[in-house]
Amino acid sequence: MDRLERLVNLVIALRETRVPLLASDIRTRVAGYGQDDHEAFRRMFERDKADLRALGVPIETAPLDRFGDDRLGYRIDPDAYDLPPLDFGPDELMALALAVDATGLGATAAGGLRKLEVDVGVPGLTRGASGVGLEVPLAAPHLEALAEAQLTRTAVRFPYRRSDGQSATRTVDPHALVHRSGRWYLVGRDHDRDATRAFRLDRVAGDVRPVGEPGAFAPPQAPVDVDSVVPAAPTGAPATAVVEVSPDLAWQVARGARGEGEPAADGWTRFTVPVGDPDAFASWALGEGPHVVVVSPPALRSRVVAALRRAAEQP
């Protein structure tokens, strides 16, 4: 018998049963299983169950619970199976399809679009939708697994490559996923350090495995403040700096500056600019070379001058 036929029959039988079905009931009653020996049946049933669950079919394990019978059976709760009406309009579904195309998340999201199309009444409505004119690549390894772990409040364990190239195992309660500056971060409580940390998804160096049961931790009450977690600015760092920039660079600096710039000598402009990460700020000032002068704070100014000196005197 075709495996597809057996799977359809299994879904129907589990959905329509009043009491959970024992594995032995399934073997004798569901078309497609009966003729195999016990061991072959076990393997076949385990594989079918795993594949259906991976598709999202909610197969539950439940005690038979009649006359003190505590054996475990299987069933599908129709309420957990049925897509609730979400009332998507065709315009919303089209926009969603364009967003999926623009973000490159189709591998996982396309199946969801197919289901929602049924409710809009137009199968295949969004197939091949493209042309939003933007590319916002968001697909990343482990993204879906971590999002699922965050939603189900399941701790995860994964090998993580630190910035010095060494690898270590991390166990984390996933609190949030944050995309910033083209990178995904997992924010959560690091079990070993008992502190909130951010982990770059591109440094996860192997499989993400669930640890323990779902619902194992309470999510933090406060929303995740992206700026406070990624990147972690050193405490006590100067908040702003005063710079003078060449006419060539002025318009670009003006975009991120606090207030209007003031004219300086030689047609240059003096700006007050925010300093996020002092290292990144110093790198920027050095890279712009003769187009920028750091006026204050003194610590940043002397740091840039010292680096320029070393560069000027390098053999």
Add this chain to the structure above:
Amino acid sequence: VTAANQTLARLERLLVVVPWLLEHPGADVAAVSARLGVARDELLADLDLLGYCGLPGYGGGDLIEVSIVGDHVTLRMADFFRRPLRLSLREAVTLLLAARALAGVEGLAESAVLARAAARLESALGAGADGPRLAISLGGPGEEHLAPLRTAVAANRVVRLTYRSETRAATTVREVEPWSLTAAGGGWYLQGWCRTAGGPRDFRLDRIRELAVTGETADPPPAPPPPPTYRPEPHHERVVLECTPAAAWLAEWAMAESDVPARGRRRRITLAVDHLDWAARLVLRMGDDVRVVSPDALAARVRALAAEALDRYGDAADGSPRGA
């Protein structure tokens, strides 16, 4: 695609097609198969198989009734498949990600519609502290150019950019045939054919000082547009740099042609560059973490740039800048 995956893909398709067919008795098989992008025979074979499925017992009143007359199909006795399968957590959260990301893009016409779609998905996933926590910040300076550039990309309109090049730290006016817009690494990029340079180029939106969409229509881009990556070319100059572990990421970031261990835990990397000035600015930016091995011309350029910059600080390192 393995046979197992194929079976599951067929099942997934059936679980979507059956609810729709139950709602639309007598639906046209050819139309449905065209819409779903499935061969007609394949769809018919799957529907035919359904006729052998049903409730345990599998007798007269238990099986799904499938009647195919001409090209019209009607299903009965399949009430258990009246609704599509609920969105899996992964599907819902991935759809939500896509909706949230695009809804946040400034000046996008679809933003309001996407925000509504996102709200529906959030309610499906359960809101509040137990719901999905996703924060996406794509933006960056230069977003104000997105809306006009989208229009230009859609209509193949030539654009004129006043642009401050990263390579040479110089501002020039360029004519560009726009191909696509991409968010990468915290910035927005325009890819297109730069008529001024006579080649494909990427432009960071925050480096565009002025933008004019001209009335001139360009040829449509070669399909598909080349990916927005830098490709070393044979005529480019090779520069060799020595990096500390803190700068080891340079090899990947700058697509080094070679990356070998050097003294200590350093790496020696070779880059192909089309402008020595770009390399010199990179070396300056990296401070003590990068040292020039060769060519001598690059080392000289780094020294000259640094000396020129120091000149603006005046003679005393901690003195006031010239003119201040």
